Amino acid sequence: MIGTWRVLEHHLMVYRRTWKGGMFVSFASPILFLAAMGIGLGSLIARGPVRTVGGVSYLAFLAPGLLAATAMQTAFVEETYPIMAKLQWLRTYDGMLATPLTIGNLLGGEIGWLAVRQAITAITFFIVLVIFGTVSSVAAVLMIPVAVLNGLAFGLPIMAFSATQRKDKGFPVIGRFIITPLFLLGGVFFPIQRLPQLAQVIAWLTPLAHSVALARSLAIGGSNGSAAIHLAVPATYVVVGIAAAGITLRRRLVQ
Amino acid sequence: MAISPSDTTALIHARGLSKRFANLVAVDAIDFDVDRGEAFGFLGPNGAGKTSTMRMIGCVSTPSSGTLSVLGMNPITDGPRIRARLGVVPQADTLDMELHVDENLFTYARYFDIxxxxxxxxxxxxxEFVQLNDRAKDEVEPLSGGMKRRLTIARALVNEPDLLLLDEPTTGLDPQARHLVWDRLYRLKQQGVTIVLTSHYMDEAEQLCDRLVVMDKAKIVASGSPRSLIDRYATREVLELRFKIDAAPALDGKLEGIADRVEVLPDRVLLYTQDGDAAAAAVHERGLQPESTLVRRSTLEDVFLRLTGRSLIE
Structure with missing residues (x-):
């Protein structure tokens, strides 16, 4: 437990040196998306025949989904190249394993750090949403833990995958074939019900659709399926991801 | 598989220690002991099994068979407890490029719960010890190779280890940087730190090691102090002759009897003898015209050549 905290302490020490650059992106990205899609596209929708999406303005519909999807993208960014660097390019993990720290400590520290990182991004995003005036209920603050869970649900399996890679060629493939399609089609920009039946089934098998649905119901009310299932699916990805990462990290680092 | 710590006063005790990978025997049943306070070397070319051995001692690689005890404990079951008392300088630096020089030491100390x-x-x-105090607040990346190496050594000392493991501590450094590293390691030795190092540099092993083993193709082929190995496997002096390219085959037989042993290498001919100058005179008497002659003392390189028929750095 102490060892896990030591690894997390290291991450925080590095973050203290690098946070400023990331902070700008954390604010700029949601502002750009909400302005362009929410306000820009949203004003067209408001003038069109439908006027609202799911009973609210397009901006209010979009914002919770974007919050959850940002967690997915943060997971992708944090758990691909940085993990490769620590495994192979800078060999940070080898350095750590020459001390009393164990693989379990490394993994625990990474999980803790990913949760912290996700929380920072989600809180930043939430602040932007408050500024845009899309937060109308106290319950909406619960979108933050929902986003963190979604970030872990994507991050841990991706970390497990990264630990199997010797080159970085696999990462753009994940980006193109999983992250980007889910971002565009996973219920963030329009209701999943608009998708063909098969695509709907696939979408509901991913953590993103559930996290988007849950975040949206927290933000604008209205039930969209069972909250328990919306939590259970991402949680399953987290548990499986931890187990898988434990195996792949051990295989990679202890020979 | 019989791996258990045995009763021994040695800091490291290995018998029949082996490491096999899927299609490769990296370490093949080696025996050695390292005593407290000594500087012990694994010498051999790349791929001889030195790093695999070091990784087993460092408890980050599990022996395939044999006995290994480190600091009286079993590396398989007591890994974290053993590592708490080790200092490890890996072959490739694993410094934190995002942190400053002093932060690298601080964060590493924290891993040891200091x-x-x-x-x-x-x-x-x-x-101060590794002479980097004026770079404490600098980034790591712009440091020279020698400075990074010294920082890595400083980092390995942060837990005041009983046993310092160095895997090729000066490979890739320029001569000046190497001597600075050697000087620091020599001081540590004086302070009583037990040092285990790997190297493919003869001069490094001769300078630093009290005792060493020569490894080749996963096995130990000789062991002893640098001096005793030279006495046993080489002569007092070596006469090095360089001839014009392609002249070597024409030498056939002409050097017979001049030296105890003759070694013909691609670029030069080595004559092992008690008296190099006398041998050089004899060469000239026979009418041979080498482009250059050099008389030198035997080194561990000659020992290795004798044992394996190959030079160490290939």
Missing amino acids: PRDVARRRAKELL
Whole structure:
């Protein structure tokens, strides 16, 4: 437990040196998306025949989904190249394993750090949403833990995958074939019900659709399926991801 | 598989120690002991099994068979407890490029659960020891190779280890940087730190090691002090002759009887003898015209050549 905290302490020490650059992106990205899609596209929708999406303005519909999807993208960014660097390019993990720290400590520290990182991004995003005036209920603050869970649900399996890679060629493939399609089609920009039946089934098998649905119901009310299932699916990805990462990290680092 | 720590006073005790990978025997049943306070070397070419052996001692690689005890404990079951008392300088530096020089030491000290104030004080002392105190607040990346190496050594000392493991500590450094590293390691040895190092540099092993083993193709082929190995496997002096390219085959037989042993290498001919100058005179008497002659003392390189028929750096 102490060892896990030591690894997390290291991450925080590095973050203290690098946070400023990331902070700008954390604010700029949601502002750009909400302005362009929410306000820009949203004003067209408001003038069109439908006027609202799911009973609210397009901006209010979009914002919770974007919050959850940002967690997915943060997971992708944090758990691909940085993990490769620590495994192979800078060999940070080898350095750590020459001390009393164990693989379990490394993994625990990474999980803790990913949760912290996700929380920072989600809180930043939430602040932007408050500024845009899309937060109308106290319950909406619960979108933050929902986003963190979604970030872990994507991050841990991706970390497990990264630990199997010797080159970085696999990462753009994940980006193109999983992250980007889910971002565009996973219920963030329009209701999943608009998708063909098969695509709907696939979408509901991913953590993103559930996290988007849950975040949206927290933000604008209205039930969209069972909250328990919306939590259970991402949680399953987290548990499986931890187990898988434990195996792949051990295989990679202890020979 | 019989791996258990045995009753021994040696800091490291290995019998029949082996490491096999899927299609490769990296270490093949080696025996050695390292005693407290000595500097012990694994010498051999790349791929001889030195690093695999070091990784097993460092408890990051599990022996395939044989007995290994480190600090009286079993590396398989007591890994974290053993590592708490080791200092490890890996072949490739694993420094934190995002952190400053002193932060690298501080964060590493924390992995050993060293309190913050002690960690800070030790970081300062160690940077003085490796002569990097004026770079304490600098980034790591712009440091020279020798400076990074010294920082890695300082980092390995942050827990005041009983046993310091160095895997090729000066490979890739320029001569000046190497001597600075050697000087620091020599001081540590004087302070009583037990040092285990790997190298493919003869001069490094001769300078630093009290005792060493020569490894080749996963096996130990000789062991002893540098001096005793030279006495046993080489002569007192070596006469090196360089001939014009392609002249060597024409030498056939002409050097017979001049030296105890003759070794014909692609670029030169080595004559092992008790008296190099006398041998050189004999060569000239026979009418041979080498482009250059050099008389030198035998080194571990000659021992290795004798044992394996190959030079160490290939």
